[in-house]
Amino acid sequence: MHIVGIVLMLIGVYGLITNRHIIKMIVSINVLEIGLNIFIIAVGYGENTIAPILTKSNINATNFADPLPQALVLTAIVIGVGTTAILLAVARKLYQQYGTYDLTEMEGK
Amino acid sequence: MSLQLGLQIALGVIMVVIAIIAVEAKKIISSVIYLSLLSLLAVVGFVLMSAPDVAVTEAVIGSGIVTFLFVFTLIGVNKQTAIKEDSINDLDVHTISPLEGGDIK
């Protein structure tokens, strides 16, 4: 799954470069962030590891997955939501100001 | 090949395909729907990689909050162009609303 994460990040960057419609640029940034989160979780996962939660039945187990990348991803997901929200607010203001969602038309005006 | 590895490979391929479609879609609203679908597949991926709390968080945020924000932005703008269309009733002006808009690249 490491490779899937990196490929998703590359697709996100490709979408950011080629699109000119603002909403699709924001969608590409979200694809980029999903790819990054998948890569981070894949770093913490080995073969045959189980979820890092202690219950009564696996209190003596030794093959837990690494919990640190999972904490990182929780923070990164919430930061991603915050930045998406503020990007969408600016996009809406831009539509009110220019009447279009297209970056090339906006730069022309 | 064990079942776990096979599932991961299949899931990975489907995610890549959906991501490409989401970035290249023609209508804006279908791009947002494909993003929501990608987020759901990411939830399945997180469960397969033994991260249940991350999966729950991503399910709530990706399929709930982010999709709602996108649709809210697009709908609000659509209402604005609809109001503009109503007020111009002697000219035959057809404004293209962004929900159905053509592909602008």
Added chain:
Amino acid sequence: MIRPVLLVVLPLLIAFLSVMFKKQTKPLLLIAVLINAVVVFVIDKGEYIIGNHMQPYGIVLNVDNYSLYALIVLNVLFALLVLLNLAKITKIASILMIALGGLNGLLMTGDLFNLFVFLEISAIAAFMIVATNKKLIHVFNYMIIGIVGSVMYLFGVILLYSQYGTLNMNKMAELMTTTGTPATYIPIIMIFGGLAVETKLLPFNGWVKGVLGNSDSLVGPMIGSIYSGVMLIVFGRLFTDVFVLNDQVRILLSVIAIVTLIAGEVSAFSTMKLREILLYSSVAQSGLAVLLFLNGYGSIAVLVVFANVLAKFILFMLAGVMTNSHKKSEHTEYEHILNNTVDNHDDISTLAGIFVKNPLNGVAFSVASLSLASLPLFFGFFVKINVLYSMFLRGDYVLPAIILATSLVEGAYIIRMLVVLWNPGKEGEKATKEAVTSLNYEIDQLVCMVLLLISLSLVALGISPDLAIDRADEAGADLEYNISTEYVELEGGKE
């Protein structure tokens, strides 16, 4: 006795309180800023453990000389900026608090992921401060590039974690010196790219022209002086104290910094708009500071950052006020606000001779810009002399040649700008009435006096620079890879 966590926690707490008590945002903001500016002088140095988890497992705050001096400069300048702009801060008071908390945390932290979180907090606060601008498309570009930069930084951090197993900065420095650096340098290049967005290095500084080119007197000093200084200090901490680079990567990254320096100075020379000159000069100074940090001149780089922060504070604030000027007989200030027409006089030729009518502002502006151009009697002169002296001591001759050539260009455009603003018209004659512009601007008397005081401090530091140079020496001694230890402190040679 007072824990430095208060510097981060207090502004965040007051930001949340100010959302609940909307009527009292301004007094709350002033209280928080003043308390921060006073508390920063009484905290002690050391490593503070957060949450009772011992070192490699928990987060520590590193307050040593390097962080302490940066914290003092940041908090005092932030307080000054807020006090000088009392009319404009009512809309964004909560966001200024979040920015203050985030910036303080950036300077103090000792953990790589904690740095990512504070970087995001400061970046989002910067997005919202810049969004008070009229032209939102530049804000959008800044946001996109900022978010991509943060993603690159986190990618680099997670690659380092998968190799070393820790995220603590002290432990990572230890592991990197004993077990060797990553076989390919991709994590370090990713982190460099992530920080290059905020420190205005060349491939990623497309946002600078739009954001700082349309700034007023609150956004300009905030982004151009305070944020720029903090990000450069963070860069210095990471690349001299934590990471160990080998020669090839060092040369590659130094080439990027040199290209930024040259491109910044040449672009500043080729434009005639006031704010663009200042922002390209900021880009060039960032390139110079990054170059010095990468090659081990840690304490000299701290001096360069300090001189740049002080000078740009004065210059951006005055530029923000001057470019909102209007003709005296035509409109009053109220009509401008009602008709929503603020004239943006950016070109130097329309502002020609404006200092003839406002000599005190002219003195502050001239002192700051001459310090930037490194003329003697001002602080910038000693900074540049020390840069060249340290490089010559090490036997390096290529870098001083580049720095001297760009200083020549810098001197040229700064003197040209000052001549047009003071004395337009034919050379050697006093300006006639027609050549002097008829624009006027209003500036608060308090602002004028404070800016004069800051510029006088630049002159005082130019006469006896050992105050600043001793501090920079102590700060540089805390960095691991720092090789510059001899300084020029008095006129007439080494002492």
